[in-house]
Each structure stands twice: as C-alpha cells, then as structure tokens.
Amino acid sequence: NAEYMGGNMRFGELILSKRVPGWEGNYIDYELLKKQLMLLAAQPKQSQLAGEYQFKEAVESQFKIVNAFFEKKLHDLKQSIDPVFAKPANPTKAGWVATADSKSRELTLLEEFAFINYEGFRKILKKHDKNCSVPLLPSFMIELHHNEKSFWKQSKSLRRCVDDIVALYEKGGRFENLQVVPIEQPEADDQNDFAEGGVKKSFIRKNHKFWVPRHRLNELLVRLAGYLPLYYFGEKYVDPLTTSVYLDNTDLVMYRHRLRRDDGATLIRFRIYGNQHPDPNGVCFVERKTHYEKIYGGESKKERFQISEADADGCISGGFVEVENPGKRDLELAQEVASEITMKKIRPYTTTRYHRTVFQKDTDDRLRISIDSSLTMSKEYHIQDWNWNTHVNRVLGADELYEFPYAVMELKLRDVHMPEWFEAMVRESLVMEVPKFSKFIHSVIAFRKRDVPELPYWVEDHPADFGLDSQSESQDAAIGPSRVARTSALEGSIEQRSSWCWPRAKFGQLKEEQRSGGGRPAKMDPKAFLANERTFLNWNQQAITLCTFGVALLSMGTAPSAVLAGLMLSVIGIGVLLYSQYQYFRRWRLLRDRASGWLFLDTTGPVMLTLFLIVTFSLAIIFNVAPPSTGQHIIKSIGLEQLILAP
Numbered sequence: 001n002a003e004y005m006g007g008n009m010r011f012g013e014l015i016l017s018k019r020v021p022g023w024e025g026n027y028i029d030y031e032l033l034k035k036q037l038m039l040l041a042a043q044p045k046q047s048q049l050a051g052e053y054q055f056k057e058a059v060e061s062q063f064k065i066v067n068a069f070f071e072k073k074l075h076d077l078k079q080s081i082d083p084v085f086a087k088p089a090n091p092t093k094a095g096w097v098a099t100a101d102s103k104s105r106e107l108t109l110l111e112e113f114a115f116i117n118y119e120g121f122r123k124i125l126k127k128h129d130k131n132c133s134v135p136l137l138p139s140f141m142i143e144l145h146h147n148e149k150s151f152w153k154q155s156k157s158l159r160r161c162v163d164d165i166v167a168l169y170e171k172g173g174r175f176e177n178l179q180v181v182p183i184e185q186p187e188a189d190d191q192n193d194f195a196e197g198g199v200k201k202s203f204i205r206k207n208h209k210f211w212v213p214r215h216r217l218n219e220l221l222v223r224l225a226g227y228l229p230l231y232y233f234g235e236k237y238v239d240p241l242t243t244s245v246y247l248d249n250t251d252l253v254m255y256r257h258r259l260r261r262d263d264g265a266t267l268i269r270f271r272i273y274g275n276q277h278p279d280p281n282g283v284c285f286v287e288r289k290t291h292y293e294k295i296y297g298g299e300s301k302k303e304r305f306q307i308s309e310a311d312a313d314g315c316i317s318g319g320f321v322e323v324e325n326p327g328k329r330d331l332e333l334a335q336e337v338a339s340e341i342t343m344k345k346i347r348p349y350t351t352t353r354y355h356r357t358v359f360q361k362d363t364d365d366r367l368r369i370s371i372d373s374s375l376t377m378s379k380e381y382h383i384q385d386w387n388w389n390t391h392v393n394r395v396l397g398a399d400e401l402y403e404f405p406y407a408v409m410e411l412k413l414r415d416v417h418m419p420e421w422f423e424a425m426v427r428e429s430l431v432m433e434v435p436k437f438s439k440f441i442h443s444v445i446a447f448r449k450r451d452v453p454e455l456p457y458w459v460e461d462h463p464a465d466f467g468l469d470s471q472s473e474s475q476d477a478a479i480g481p482s483r484v485a486r487t488s489a490l491e492g493s494i495e496q497r498s499s500w501c502w503p504r505a506k507f508g509q510l511k512e513e514q515r516s517g518g519g520r521p522a523k524m525d526p527k528a529f530l531a532n533e534r535t536f537l538n539w540n541q542q543a544i545t546l547c548t549f550g551v552a553l554l555s556m557g558t559a560p561s562a563v564l565a566g567l568m569l570s571v572i573g574i575g576v577l578l579y580s581q582y583q584y585f586r587r588w589r590l591l592r593d594r595a596s597g598w599l600f601l602d603t604t605g606p607v608m609l610t611l612f613l614i615v616t617f618s619l620a621i622i623f624n625v626a627p628p629s630t631g632q633h634i635i636k637s638i639g640l641e642q643l644i645l646a647p
Contacts, residue, residue, distance in 0.1 A: 011123055018116050020109050026069035027113075028062050028120040037124065041131040052134050059125070059136070063143075066117045070110070070151035074158070077106055081164045096172030097226075103165050104222035107158060114155040115215035118144065162218050166225040206413045210431040211406035217373055220409075220430055221357065224369060227421055228359035231368075242356050242372075245270040245380065246440045247316070247341065248349040252452060255444045259454055260593070263293045267440060268337060268346065270312055271304075282309035283324070288337055305330040316341070316348060348380035350443035354408075367419070368412040375404040377443040402446040408437065434458050532587045539580035539605075547573030568616040572609070579605055 012031045019027060036058055040051040081103055121144070125137040144152045212220055247268045248254040257265035267289045272282065287304040311321040315338070323330050340346075354372040361367075378401050409431060411422065425431055441456050449455075546569050553566025583602060590599055 011120070015116060015120060018112065020113065023069070023113065026065055028066060028117050028124075030120050030124060033058060033062065033124045034127070037128055037131070040128075045133055048132060048134075052132065055128065056136065059121070059140070063121065067149060067151045070114060070117075070154060071149070073110055073113075074154055077103070077110065077161055080106075081161060081168075093172045096168050100165050100168035100172060100222075100226070103161070103168065104219075104226075107161050107165065107222060108219045111155065111158055111215065111218050114151055118152050118215075158218050162221045162225075165222050166230055169225045170229060206418075208411040208413075208418070208433060209435060209437045210409040210411070210426075210433050211437075212371065212409050212431050214373075214405065214407060216430060217371075217407050220425070221371070223425065223430070224359050227419070228367070228369060229361060231358040231360040231362070240274045240356065241353060243272045243351065243353050244439070245348050245351045246443065247346040248444065249344055249346045252444065252448070253344055254346060254349075255441060255452065256454075258291070258438065259441055259456060261291055261293075261436075263291070265291045266340065268340065269440070270316070270348075272309065283307075284309040284312045286315060286334070286337060288333065288340075303329070303333050305333050350440065350447070351378045351380055352376070352439045352443055353378075366414045366416045369409065370412075371407055371409045372439075373407040375406075375408060375439070377402045377404065377439070377446050379443075379447040399447075402443075404442070406432075408439070528591050529588070532584060532591065535587075536580055536584040539576060539583070543573045543576035543580065545573075546570070546576065565616055565620045568612070568619070572612045572616065575612075576605075576609060 012034065015027055015030050033055075036055050040048060040055050043051055121140065122137070125140055129135045129137050144150050147153055246254075247270075254265075254267055258267055269287050269289075271285045271287055273285075284307050285304045286307060287302060289300070289302045291300045305326070306324045307315055307321050308324060315321040315334075321334070323334050352375065354375040357371045357373065359369040359371075411418070426433065437458060438456070442459075445452055445455060445459065550566045550568070550570030550573055553562045554570065555566075556562075583605065587600055
C-alpha cells in the first residue's frame with residue numbers, strides 16, 4: 001500500500017531504507033540500472049542496440065543475485081523449522097512461542113525482500129519500455145511468475161512455512177489465555193430475551209471487512225496465529241477452496257438493489273466447498289441473502305438449502321430439484337428461489353473462487369477472523385445455456401478472469417469489543433478497513449464497468465488499484481492486469497449519490513470533502529428524520545412571523561414605507577414557506593438513500609433570506625430618513641407606484 005511503499009519517497013531511497021542489515025549486497029541495484037537506462041535513453045534510436053544488450057545483461061545479472069540469495073534464505077528457513085519439531089531446544093510452552101516469534105520475523109523479512117525486489121525490477125523495466133523501442137517488461141514478468149527458480153515464484157512456497165509457524169504457536173498455547181473485552185449490556189429480565197434452556201437469543205454482532213495487501217498476507221497470518229488458533233474444516237484441511245456462482249440478469253437488477261442496499265434486496269448464489277471440478281456426488285448449497293433495514297424493524301438474513309451438485313443446472317434454470325436432508329423451511333425456500341429465478345430471469349453471471357483460512361477458538365465463537373486469499377473472479381454471462389464455468393473443463397481467457405489485488409479479511413465480533421492487538425494491526429496499515437465490501441458487486445464491475453450506472457465507493461477511493469485515472473478514457477475492458485474501464489463524465493445531480501455508491505464520474509472531479517468518513521457508508525439514524533422535521537418547523541415558524549408582520553403593516557400602515565415593508569415581508573415569508581417545504585423533502589430523500597453529510601448543508605437559504613431582509617429594512621430606513629420625493633422616485637423605478645402610492 002501507499003504507506004508501505006514510502007508515500008512520496010523515491011524508490012531508490014525506499015530500497016535503501018528497507019534493506020536488512022547484512023543483506024545489503026543482495027538487493028537489486030536500482031540506482032545502477034537507472035543510470036544505465038538514462039545513458040541508453042539518451043542515445044539515438046538507431047544506435048541503441050548495443051546499449052540494449054548491455055542493459056539486459058545488467059538486469060539478468062541483478063536477477064541472478066536476488067534469486068540465489070532468496071533461494072538460500074528460503075532453504076535455511078525451512079531447514080531451521082523442521083528439526084524444531086523433532087528435537088526442540090526448549091520444549092516448554094515459552095520455548096515454542098519464542099521459536100515461533102523468531103521464525104515469523106525471519107519469514108516477514110524474507111517476504112518483504114521478495115516484494116521490494118519485485119517492485120524494483122518491475123519499475124525499472126517499466127521505465128525502460130517507456131523510453132526505449134524494445135519492450136522487456138512483458139517477457140521478464142513471465143519469467144518472474146512462471147520460472148520455478150525465480151525468487152517471486154519461490155516466495156509462494158512461504159505459505160508452507162506459515163503453516164509450520166502456526167503449528168509452533170499451537171504447541172506453545174499462546175492463545176489459551178486470550179482475553180476479550182465484553183460489551184456491557186443491560187440485564188435481560190424479559191423471558192422473551194431467552195430461548196429454551198436459558199440461552200440468550202439477542203446478541204450485539206459486528207462485522208468488519210478489511211483488505212490485506214497480498215505481499216503482507218503471510219505476515220498477517222503468522223501474527224494472527226500468535227493470538228488465535230486455526231479453525232479446521234473437516235479433516236484438518238485448513239484453507240479449502242470455496243466457489244460461489246452469483247445470479248443476475250442483463251438489467252443487473254440484483255446488482256442495483258444490493259448496491260443501493262434497498263430494503264428487501266435479495267442475492268442468490270450457488271456455493272461449493274472444496275472441489276473445483278465437477279463432482280457428480282458432490283454437494284451444492286443454494287443460498288439466498290436478503291437485506292432488511294434495521295430502521296424498519298427488519299434484520300438481514302441468509303438462508304440456504306442443500307442439493308446435489310449434479311442437480312445444480314436444473315435448479316439454475318428454475319426447475320424443481322430434490323432437496324437433500326430437507327428441514328422445515330428448506331422445501332418452502334427452494335420453491336421461493338425457483339420462483340424468483342423464473343420471474344426475474346436471472347442466470348449465472350459471475351463466479352468467485354478463493355481459499356479461506358479461519359482463526360477461531362473451538363469453544364468460543366465470540367471472536368472469529370476469516371481470510372479469503374487468492375481471490376479470482378470469472379464471468380459467466382457469455383454462456384448461452386444454463387451451464388456454469390465450474391462445469392466447463394476449459395482454460396478461461398484473459399478477458400474472462402480477473403485476479404483481485406487484495407486478500408479479503410472479515411472480523412466477526414459477538415458481544416465483545418475489537419481487541420487492542422487487532423487495532424494495532426489496523427494502525428500499522430497491515431490491514432485496511434473497507435466497510436460493506438461485496439465480492440458479488442466487485443465481480444460485476446470487473447467485467448461490465450461500462451454498463452453499470454453506479455460504482456461502489458471503494459472503486460473511487462482506490463483508483464490506482466482498479467485502474468481509474470484522469471487522463472485516459474479511450475479504452476474499456478475488464479478491471480485487472482490489462483486495460484481497465486475508464487469512467488464517463490459525471491451523470492446526474494450530486495445529490496443523487498448515496499453514501500457508498502457513486503454515479504459514474506471521471507476520477508478527480510469529485511472533491512474529497514464530498515465524501516463522508518473517507519467514503520465509508522453513512523449510518524442511518526432514526527433521530528435524523530426527527531431533526532429534519534424540527535428544522536422544517538423552525539423555518540415555518542420564522543416564515544409565519546414574517547408574514548404576520550407583513551400583513552399587519554399592509555392592514556394598518558398608510559405611509560408608503562410601511563406599505564412597501566409589509567409587502568416585501570409578506571413575499572419573503574411566503575418564499576420561506578415554499579423553500580422550507582423543498583428542503584424538507586430533499587433532505588428526507590437523502591436520509592432515505594443514506595447520503596453523506598456534506599450533501600445536507602444548505603448555504604443558499606440562510607444567505608438569501610438575510611439579503612432580502614437587509615434590502616427590506618434598508619428601504620424602510622431610506623423612506624423614513626430621506627425626503628418624500630426620494631422614496632416616491634424609488635417606488636416608481638421598481639414599478640409599484642399604482643400599488644403603494646395609490647390613494
């Protein structure tokens with residue numbers, strides 16, 4: 001992220017600041033390559049061939065140095081962990097934890113070494129391709145990602161070391177005395193607050209979503225392992241593959257309702273755990289998520305029923321399928337889902353796949369952390385029949401597959417506060433909070449960004465990650481490693497924007513102060529509606545006062561100054577009544593749509609009211625101080641002599 005990359009610091013200075021003592025000679029010599037590139041770019045195009053060869057040799061030489069050092073350090077780390085389990089130097093719990101802490105620091109440094117060198121090669125070759133005629137970056141990136149001896153390819157095996165370090169923490173039992181701070185709640189004396197057996201039914205649940213930079217994922221995993229144990233799925237399989245197929249139609253009805261968080265908005269998906277390829281004997285879960293606004297007394301819910309994976313195609317087409325192990329609600333839910341699929345004409349639209357790692361104590365679910373890594377999204381709407389890509393044994397094209405640039409983490413709390421050690425990770429920018437992030441919403445805009453009328457706030461807030469820039473609008477494609485969709489000019493009034501979905505706009509046109517809380521969703525508070533009503537009544541009270549004085553002056557006054565002042569006060573009072581009515585309904589719509597706080601400001605009404613009153617009282621003073629001829633001249637100049645000067 002930006003803080004990790006040094007903000008505005010030059011990259012050459014950043015490498016120097018990130019160097020580990022004792023490893024100095026094994027990093028990419030970025031400044032040396034930069035000087036060679038400057039000399040090469042200064043040469044005429046026709047004489048650059050020899051210089052190109054020398055520059056390429058220099059890059060390859062630096063690449064070999066980094067590869068050799070990383071391979072040695074990775075081998076040493078693996079070799080140092082394996083004997084610990086067989087012959088631990090200090091078999092006590094404290095010894096296991098100390099060893100795990102030491103190995104986690106080594107792993108973090110090695111992961112940072114790989115990332116900083118990766119960025120160094122990428123940046124210098126990007127500069128080369130920009131200034132020279134022979135492109136080197138594409139072929140070098142293929143080498144980095146696919147050559148088994150490449151340091152970047154080898155860095156992926158650090159995940160195995162993470163599992164070993166987690167096992168060390170488990171042996172040390174560091175999390176056995178994990179303390180969480182409960183949220184104080186009033187004692188429930190109503191019997192309705194308890195289920196059968198005295199178990200409490202109502203809980204304070206809070207979900208927080210975060211993004212994790214991929215190059216810091218292993219660092220996060222080993223740090224979490226020091227506080228929470230891994231939660232195993234089934235037979236000790238830690239991070240199973242999860243595949244979700246989302247349904248929508250060509251009008252994006254599901255996308256629109258979920259993005260705006262309309263009350264009663266639904267989302268239907270088919271979910272498979274563990275198996276990536278078709279399995280006739282596999283199990284598929286059909287899930288329906290329904291969003292309800294708490295202000296209306298509702299609570300969002302997720303329901304699902306189980307079918308055979310072989311019956312998934314029939315269910316997607318809206319047909320009847322056999323529900324496995326049906327409960328009381330499952331058969332009714334299956335009919336409702338089939339009816340909704342048929343009525344809305346929804347079909348497979350996008351698919352997400354990721355590996356989920358969960359940290360949670362087996363006996364305590366008050367604190368749960370799940371991390372979805374290797375998140376990929378693929379499009380489904382190009383398929384003409386009801387099949388889906390999990391049932392199509394083929395390689396997807398570059399325009400059909402999108403790799404999300406972050407891991408997605410979710411923190412679930414029940415009746416407890418966020419732990420202090422987790423807040424420290426947020427402050428260190430190890431994780432970045434992204435409220436209400438949705439894989440489904442992002443998977444839609446990844447492939448149909450040109451067609452969606454509104455974008456989620458996180459796309460606008462992180463333009464570099466998703467390809468938004470303010471200079472080019474000529475190319476449109478999927479968001480991802482290739483060219484990305486550029487947004488069009490601002491459409492509609494700024495007042496139409498809700499707090500977490502924005503009308504499509506060119507990045508840079510929206511001012512930062514037009515967002516609330518850094519782009520985070522605004523909470524809907526019922527008191528805000530009452531405050532809007534009080535403001536409306538206060539404006540009406542002032543308008544009635546103005547009209548009362550105006551009518552009194554018109555009724556009892558005979559002097560031209562009194563008649564003019566009464567007339568103007570009456571007109572201003574009527575205007576204030578109409579304006580307050582307009583502002584009341586405008587703010588009511590903003591509250592309904594959870595708009596950001598900046599949009600509620602009204603700088604026009606108070607200013608105009610003040611100006612009109614200044615003019616009114618100024619004219620009244622002039623009429624009383626100046627000679628009568630001056631007042632009559634002013635009245636005639638504004639065309640009111642028949643109304644005011646008539647006997």
